[in-house]
Amino acid sequence: MSRLLAASLSVWLGLGSPARAAEPTGGDPGSLQALVDDLARALEQRAQQERLSGAIILEVEPARGIDAARVERAFVPRLKRRLKDGGVLQAAPEATVRCRVTVSEERGLVWATSLCEGGALIGPTAVAVSRPVDKELEGALGASVTPAQTRFVLERLGAVASGVLDLALIDVTGDGVDEVAVLGVDALRVYAVGGNRLERMAVQTLPPDRRWPRVVTGWLAPLPGARLWLVTSAGHSLVWDAALARFDAAPSGLVPLRGAPDPAGSRTAASAGAAPPAPLSARWRLGSPVLALPLVTIEDTQVKSGLPALVRDVAAVPGRARTWVAIDEHGQLVSQSGDGAALPLSSERVGDRVVLADLNGDGEPELVTSAASAPGEPDHLVLRRLARDLASSSVVFRSQLSGGSIAAAGAGRLEPGGRPEVVLVEEVGTEALAWRLRYAP
Amino acid sequence: MSGFRATVMLALGALALGALTAHARRLPAPGGKVTLALPVELVGPAAEAHVYAPILESVNDDDAAERLARPPLKGFPRWRSSLVRELASQDEGKTWRVRVEAQSVNISDALARCLKGDGTASWPADVLRARGVTVDVSATQGDVTLRFSAPVGPVPELLAGCSLRTPQMGPTGSYSLFGPGLLRWRNAGLGPPALLGSIEIVAPGARADLVAGGADVKGAGTLLAPFPDVVLLLQSAEARRVDVLGLADPAFGVRGFRQALRADLLAAAYAQGRGAVAEGLLPPGVAPARPLPEPQGPERLAPLALTKLPADAPRVALRREEGDALVDGVVERLAVILRNRGRLASIERVASDDGAGGLEILRWRPPTRDPALALLSLAGRRKDLVADPAVQRALANPLLLSASQDERVAAALTLERAWIDAGLAVPLLTADRWYTVDPDLRGVVLREDGVPLMFDAYFAGAR
Structure with a gap:
């Protein structure tokens, strides 16, 4: 019974076998099959024009806005079958003609473009077909509509107590809107965001039993059940329970990585529709902002990754298994997937923390960092768009805020049903200012 | 009774709230x-x-009220106009009737000027010129007729590049x-x-x-x-024959050239990081993702040798428009790459004779999102870019002006590939x-x- 319920939930949440869940019934072949038919027909027509027939090497590559695993599962077998049934061209492991197909989403259309070359062809020849993104293509290929124009706006939220170490967005009131939890040198403070201003909701003073080293820093991460895990370079490791308004002891020696939820936990949480899962952790190094890997779960189980041994922060790329963005010990922004090597994402060095969130709702996360700047110079907030292959990034938005230093950043939802936004805290002289960065088309 | 009263109170409350909401909207x-x-x-x-005034404007999908107030042209949901009431094609796209709101003679003059390029730079005229299509524009009461020498499908896209402007009008x-x-x-x-x-x-x-x-x-x-510019390297016939940049050299190749160019650093230094390596001539947002040539060359390039060359070393002209910091940065980097390959660069201004030898750096912005029209507009104003049999074959494809968007895209991708394979245009980087x-x-x-x-x-x- 519970398996049945889980399966239903999984299909409802779009987590089940997407191709199968989206498959239409009745006489309508469905938009995925129609896309495949259109492409096969275009290839066959072109083959006849070019007097080509028989075996071809067929390579299909997913691109912008398309999920690779779903293309492999739902698109490729259909295309091979359709070509075989058509009798003009047939996919084979060896042939003189090679046809490469790229599937992508562009401005509300799923495109399949193919370029064939080799054999008796005079030169490379292309075909292209498109269909509007609908629910079926969304489910079968992971296509989502990307906005045409991009506009990001930075707005000031108000002042918070100075001495900020980190922040996290967490729904402590259970109203579906996140509050801003700010970890300071002296206390944990929670603020509600009303319109464009902050209202203080709770203050919990840190136990004064620790001495701060030269590097004063901290980490904050939400836990299931409206709780927060905080760690400081002074050696605090505490869990704050919003309902009980008290601190409890947490595992020592570990630092929670807010942007890297436990993959096992995130599956459980997503299927149950529950609060965010517990974060993965790294080892704390005394008095240093640099953390030691491997990643470990809250139960102290190691999670394999190809990330550098020493990092400043790690975030998991949403929707992609074992794919990470990290800041290495030297401030280099890198990406890493599966067992592959870490690849530099930008030539520019960045600050200590990274935030990954899909701010414009295009299905691809944006990456927010601060740019490392020389002492005495203001920090820059930098918002980057990641290349689909995670081998590079390009800057979309950059701002100096008020000319201070960016102390903390986190992502969450500040409006009911709204897009994720980024909240930042900037230390300027003796005051700390909170800002919100949002997509405003 | 109390239930009825409660319903009435709720209804009144809802009305009051509705009124408040309406008053609260600030236009x-x-x-x-x-x-x-x-x-x-x-x-x-x-x-x-x-x-x-623009002849045609693209419809903004986001605003429902605007869409209702100024509806799209019948049969062309992407376009609307304050001047054109109706657009219809006949004769498989060789003839188009443009029913206009008023001043049909003026619109006829403006369209003739725009589509023929008479006395003015006009990308729709470049498009037609590249395909060798001529147009005859005539006006009757309330109607403008466009007669093309060959079928032209994307006429609304071309008209979007025209405005109501004639030498006589203010x-x-x-x-x-x-x-x-x-x-x-x-x-x-x-x-x-x-x-x-x-x-x-x-x-x-x-x-x-x-x-x-x-x-x-x-x-x-x-x-x-909505899409970035593309910085292109255009190679003269002589530069391609000698392969001055080593793009055909197995020890360097396109892969080595890209590593030596460091597009990411150029974008970081001159475009606030808003740029990336370009693999195709058409930028993302204009053409869909497509199979592109796989660059050949070493996986990891050895550092460039910066040995000084004698003054009589062979020279390559490197031309560019002045005043663009990013283009200047690219030129400087290309000079380093050329020096590494034993040649000195003579940095020059782009002259009017676009058939000059050497290399040219062009920061190209497609004038339209339609990939076929974008490439044709480039071909129409650069005669030097059509000096290759494969390119000429691709340009001769009538599907470049097909009414079907899919067919135009396919024809554009074949043309793009022909340009890249011929080495006439080398994509360097995109810049937002x-x-x-x-x-x-x-x-x-x-x-x-x-x-x-x-x-x-x-x-x-x-x-």
């Missing part, structure tokens, strides 16, 4: 002055875009030119009047509400053009076009060629 008030800081090459197009748009760089609102414009009272165009560096490629300002919004915008300035629309349009713009806050 933009007309008036105000906006200042635009634009580079020299955008001043003319931006002023013209506001002074002369301003036809929402603004008139009042002084150098100053546009004032006029009430005789065709189409719905713009909201802002005046537009001042100033030089880059001056304080403005909208700054092209502006530095990051606290609290400002950033508006990105961005504007920093006052956070109170709303409703700015970027035209496909990157020109900011202020017709719907207004200031949301107190000024």
Whole structure:
């Protein structure tokens, strides 16, 4: 019974076998099959024009806005079958003609473009077909509509107590809107965001039993059940329970990585529709902002990754298994997937923390960092768009805020049903200012 | 009874709430002055875009109210117009009838000027020229007829590149030119009047509400053009024959060249990081993702040797338009790569004879999102780019002007590939076009060629 319920939930949440869940019934072949038919027909027509027939090497590559695993599962077998049934061209492991197909989403259309070359062809020849993104293509290929124009706006939220170490967005009131939890040198403070201003909701003073080293820093991460895990370079490791308004002891020696939820936990949480899962952790190094890997779960189980041994922060790329963005010990922004090597994402060095969130709702996360700047110079907030292959990034938005230093950043939802936004805290002289960065088309 | 009373009270409450909500909606008030800081090459197009009424405008999908108030043209949901009532093709696209609202003679003159390129630079004329298509434009009462020498499918896309402008007519748009760089609102414009009272165009560096490629300002919004520019390297026949950049050299190749170029560093240094390596001639946002040539060459390039060359070493002319920091940065880097391959670079200005030898760096912005029309517009104004049999074969494909978007895209991809394979045009990097915008300035629309349009713009806050 519970398996049945889980399966239903999984299909409802779009987590089940997407191709199968989206498959239409009745006489309508469905938009995925129609896309495949259109492409096969275009290839066959072109083959006849070019007097080509028989075996071809067929390579299909997913691109912008398309999920690779779903293309492999739902698109490729259909295309091979359709070509075989058509009798003009047939996919084979060896042939003189090679046809490469790229599937992508562009401005509300799923495109399949193919370029064939080799054999008796005079030169490379292309075909292209498109269909509007609908629910079926969304489910079968992971296509989502990307906005045409991009506009990001930075707005000031108000002042918070100075001495900020980190922040996290967490729904402590259970109203579906996140509050801003700010970890300071002296206390944990929670603020509600009303319109464009902050209202203080709770203050919990840190136990004064620790001495701060030269590097004063901290980490904050939400836990299931409206709780927060905080760690400081002074050696605090505490869990704050919003309902009980008290601190409890947490595992020592570990630092929670807010942007890297436990993959096992995130599956459980997503299927149950529950609060965010517990974060993965790294080892704390005394008095240093640099953390030691491997990643470990809250139960102290190691999670394999190809990330550098020493990092400043790690975030998991949403929707992609074992794919990470990290800041290495030297401030280099890198990406890493599966067992592959870490690849530099930008030539520019960045600050200590990274935030990954899909701010414009295009299905691809944006990456927010601060740019490392020389002492005495203001920090820059930098918002980057990641290349689909995670081998590079390009800057979309950059701002100096008020000319201070960016102390903390986190992502969450500040409006009911709204897009994720980024909240930042900037230390300027003796005051700390909170800002919100949002997509405003 | 009490249930009935409760229902009535609820209904009244809902009415009151509805009324309150309606009153709370704040619509933009007309008036105000906006200042635009634009580079020299955008001043003319931006002023013209506001002074002369567009023949066709693209429909903004986001605003339902606007869509209802100014509906799209029947049969062409992507386009609407204040001048054209109806568009219809006959004779498989060889003849198009344009039913107009008024002033059909003026529109006929404006279309003839735009589609033939008579006395003015016009990308729709470049497109037709590249395909060898001629057009005859005639007017009758309320109708303009376009007769092409071959079928032309994407006529609405071409008309979107035209405006109501003839040598005899004054301003036809929402603004008139009042002084150098100053546009004032006029009430005789065709189409719905713009909201802002005046537009001042100033030089880059001056304080403005909208700054092209502006530095990051606290609290400002950033508006990105719908697609980036592409920086292309155009090679003369001689440069290709000698392979001055080693693109065909197995020890260097396109892969080695890209590593040596360091597009990411160039974008970081000269375009605030808003750029990336370009693998195709058509930028993302214009063409869909497609299979592109796999670059050959070493996986990891050895550091470039920077040995000094004798003064009599062979020289390669490296031409570019002046005044673009990114292009200058690319040129400097190319000079280093050339030196590494035993050649000195002579950096020169682009001359009018586009058939000159050597290499040229071109920062190209497709004038339209249609990939076939974009490439044809480039082919129409650069004769040197069609000097290759494979390119000529691809250009001869009538599907470049097909009515089917899919067929046009396929034909464009074949043409793009022919250009790349011939080495006539080498994609170097993409560079986004961005504007920093006052956070109170709303409703700015970027035209496909990157020109900011202020017709719907207004200031949301107190000024």
